Amino acid sequence: MDNRRLILLLVFSFSLVMLWDGWQKHNQPKxxxxxxxxxxxxxxxxxxxxxxxxxxxxxxxxxxxxxxxxxxxxxxxxxxxxxxxxxxxxxxxxxxxxxxxxxxxxxxxxxxxxxxxxxxxxxxxxxxxxxxxxxxxxxxxxxxxxxxxxxxxxxxxxxxxxxxxxxxxxxxxxxxxxxxxxxxxxxxxxxxxxxxxxxxxxxxxxxxxxxxAEQPGGFGVQTxxxxxxxxxxxxxxxxxxxxxxxxxxxxxxxxxxxxxxxxxxxxxxxxxxxxxxxxxxxxxxxxxxxxxxxxxxxxxxxxxxxxxxxxxxxxxxxxxxxxxxxxxxxxxxxxYGWLTIIAAPLFWVLQWFHKLTGNWGWAIILVTIALKALFFPLSAASYKSMAKMKTLGPRLQRLKEQCGDDKMKLQQAMMDLYKREKVNPLGGCLPILIQIPVFIALYWVLLGVVEMRGAPWLGWIHDLSVKDPFYILPLIMGATSLIQTRLNPAPPDPIQAKVMMLMPILFTFMFLWFPAGLVLYWVVNNSLSIAQQWQINRMIAAGGKPAE
CATH class of the missing domain: 2.70.98.90 (Beta-galactosidase; Chain A, domain 5)
Known part of the structure; x- marks a missing residue:
């Protein structure tokens, strides 16, 4: 089993439980x-x-x-x-x-x-x-x-x-x-x-x-x-x-x-x-x-x-x-809770970009690009690891067919393959885990600052603090999440693979009610990730070892 996928699945499951608990508390009679x-x-x-x-x-x-x-x-x-x-x-x-x-x-x-x-x-x-x-x-x-x-x-x-x-x-x-x-x-x-x-x-x-008082948009989010x-x-x-x-x-x-x-x-x-x-x-x-x-x-x-x-x-x-x-x-x-030490500087940067552009929507986009540039080496390492894992997909599937139901033999064969090809199956996890506190801090900044209230971006987005009235940004976010999932190596376990393909749909459903500023951040982040991952996949595939 792909341990990296398992970790992401656990994180996602825990997030769903927390969101459901918040929704229950929000709607239960007082x-x-x-x-x-x-x-x-x-x-x-x-x-x-x-x-x-x-x-x-x-x-x-x-x-x-x-x-x-x-x-x-x-x-x-x-x-x-x-x-x-x-x-x-x-x-x-x-x-x-x-x-x-x-x-x-x-x-x-x-x-x-x-x-x-x-x-x-x-x-x-x-x-x-x-x-x-x-x-x-x-x-x-x-x-x-x-x-x-x-x-x-x-x-x-x-x-x-x-x-x-x-x-x-x-x-x-x-x-x-x-x-x-x-x-x-x-x-x-x-x-x-x-x-x-x-x-x-x-x-x-x-x-x-x-x-x-009035609460921010979002599934179960309460302040x-x-x-x-x-x-x-x-x-x-x-x-x-x-x-x-x-x-x-x-x-x-x-x-x-x-x-x-x-x-x-x-x-x-x-x-x-x-x-x-x-x-x-x-x-x-x-x-x-x-x-x-x-x-x-x-x-x-x-x-x-x-x-x-x-x-x-x-x-x-x-x-x-x-x-x-x-x-x-x-x-x-x-x-901002325990993430204040990260969130406060992020808001300072967001304010600086707002003074530069005069628009909070463009400031969010520029902050997202700046964060992506800051974590470029980490995310590149993560995407390289995932790209290498994707090239090994056919060989892993072949090992699974050869080992049958012998789990111990399959695990040993997979470890030997990883060692021989110099691939760390958890190599894509650590960079992601390091970035999580920063992204959560930015989430709370965008969720909590009054400067976002009533702030327009462009076109149909007249208020970045409330949901997209036409759900255009959440649908774009869902599409980019689906593309990103397609670029990742498919888990060897069929059930796990189906769950991973359902994640973009579930995220799209949750983000329908999130503030437009938060969805805008995710859209830009996903788009940049797709471009980076696609380029790295091409590089690895061009110089990678053909599947046996």
């Missing part, structure tokens, strides 16, 4: 978890620990706050990149449209990140922890209902004022949006009109349902949706909604640095306090609603003085240049 009755998380407000609790804030915040009896007023803020809707209740950002990104299912509409119930329940919420202090259930007074970035302006600020507390503390919440940026500054101005010093805490959280935390000591930590519901979530809870985020495919929202101690949390609010964020202390405010706290909020696409500027380590939300 059992909604049940929230613990009477828990602090049920209010949607984080319950601070003893170290984070402000003086006199032992009770869960929000219980004494004013709750709107009717739908709260909404203010709208517009910039060159986004349209934000802010509720008077809590000053929550309840809806956020990204004007430079279109909805997946309707290109006439903007993509909605924060959503007040159209598809998801997802909002950015903040509040203060302390007796009578406003939180995300408090009804604020809006200074205006519409603010927009004007020509010549670099920023626009929406101001909300909370009702004064019984002891004379006045709180205002300010949200400042910037030109050309997905980062907003969320600030509190606290005027201490009481007779005692005030040292509250503030929380900044995302509240979201557990439904996954992560959920909270994530980062600190210098513990690095990047993702938290599954299921683990939060089961109270099995493990992540850093206290640190002197770091950020909290809500991650989904292509987009992310994150809170990144600038300095000082902070406490991270993740709670289940109801059967399918979760909150995650960070609690930070507010510096002590003396009577008659005014204190201020500001925390930046990023809410937008996972464009790595913007992520790097927002916070240290924030670029890790573009998660």
């Amino acid at each position: 059992v909604p978890p049940v929230a613990a009755a009477g828990s602090g998380a049920a209010t949607g407000v984080p319950t601070p620990t003893a170290t984070a609790a402000a003086p006199g804030a032992a009770a869960v915040p929000g219980q004494a706050a004013a709750v709107a009896a009717a739908p709260a007023e909404i203010a709208t803020a517009r910039t060159d990149l986004l349209v934000a809707e802010v509720s008077a209740q809590g000053g929550d950002i309840i809806r956020l449209e990204l004007t430079q990104h279109k909805a997946t299912d309707d290109q006439a509409r903007n993509y909605v990140l924060f959503d007040n119930g159209e598809k998801h329940s997802y909002a950015a919420q903040t509040g203060l922890i302390g007796n009578g202090l406003p939180n995300h259930k408090t009804v604020f007074a809006l200074s205006t209902k519409n603010v927009a970035l004007k020509d010549g302006e670099d920023a626009v600020t929406l101001r909300l004022d909370a009702p004064p507390t019984a002891d004379g503390v006045k709180v205002s919440k300010l949200i400042t949006f910037h030109r050309g940026s997905y980062t907003a500054d969320v600030s509190y101005e606290i005027a201490n009109g009481s007779a005692a010093p005030l040292a509250p805490h503030a929380y900044f959280q995302f509240t979201r349902d557990g439904k996954p 992560f949706t959920g909270p994530a935390f980062y600190t210098e000591a513990e690095k990047y930590q993702k938290v599954k909604f299921e683990d939060i519901a089961d109270k099995k979530a493990k992540f850093v809870t206290k640190a002197a640095d770091g950020w909290a985020a809500m991650v989904q495919h292509y987009f992310v929202a994150g809170w990144a306090p600038k300095e000082g101690e902070r406490e991270f949390f993740a709670n289940q609010i109801s059967s399918d609603l979760y909150s995650a964020g960070v609690i930070v202390p507010v510096a002590s405010i003396a009577p008659g003085q005014t204190g201020k706290l500001s925390v930046p909020l990023y809410a937008g696409p996972q464009e790595q240049s913007r992520l790097d500027q927002f916070a240290k380590g924030f670029d890790l939300v573009v998660d």
Whole structure:
């Protein structure tokens, strides 16, 4: 039996099992978890620990706050990149449209990140922890209902004022949006009109349902949706909604640095306090609603003085240049897993080719050619080995006929033939195995980067991140895979030979739903491989030993 073929068959079989498992997980009905009755998380407000609790804030915040009896007023803020809707209740950002990104299912509409119930329940919420202090259930007074970035302006600020507390503390919440940026500054101005010093805490959280965001095309391919935390000591930590519901979530809870985020495919929202101690949390609010964020202390405010706290909020696409500027380590939300060390340089090269061509489709083609050139010696060795094996095909078939059912004799005769002809039956495997991590890394780069979203190539390909609408590229990919299989030596085992001939058909079926950018990569790679293998086959056949 051809061991190289067996290895490839095992790899292919394992891939099918993984894809089927992913498809099953994606389509199985989700059992909604049940929230613990009477828990602090049920209010949607984080319950601070003893170290984070402000003086006199032992009770869960929000219980004494004013709750709107009717739908709260909404203010709208517009910039060159986004349209934000802010509720008077809590000053929550309840809806956020990204004007430079279109909805997946309707290109006439903007993509909605924060959503007040159209598809998801997802909002950015903040509040203060302390007796009578406003939180995300408090009804604020809006200074205006519409603010927009004007020509010549670099920023626009929406101001909300909370009702004064019984002891004379006045709180205002300010949200400042910037030109050309997905980062907003969320600030509190606290005027201490009481007779005692005030040292509250503030929380900044995302509240979201557990439904996954839009997923990339592909048979069973799923990306992560959920909270994530980062600190210098513990690095990047993702938290599954299921683990939060089961109270099995493990992540850093206290640190002197770091950020909290809500991650989904292509987009992310994150809170990144600038300095000082902070406490991270993740709670289940109801059967399918979760909150995650960070609690930070507010510096002590003396009577008659005014204190201020500001925390930046990023809410937008996972464009790595913007992520790097927002916070240290924030670029890790573009998660390539254990292949990051390979995938990150690949994306840098892809970006470089994009700057050169101005088109992501041509950039993919050039990266594929560059990778093929880089691995040319390895792939050439692999194809030479396969070509030599193909020339030995008739002689191997003759040995099989001579040895009959004597497997031991056949194996010995085959080994003698390989040794005599100086052919390594596994010579084509090692080069392929060395290249696999690189190709998988490129797969995840093309699958995960938001730059591919909505990027056209040519003709009928208007978006490289979704499937080919006419299935032309998958069919071309299947045809090139079939040609490549024909160029390879046929396995001596008839059943194995039939399985190998079915592989192009199975791959074509799977690739029908893959993003066009990925299929384009495979088409170009297959085409280059066919040209290289065909040339090597000719060279070997011309100088090879005729079959006896």
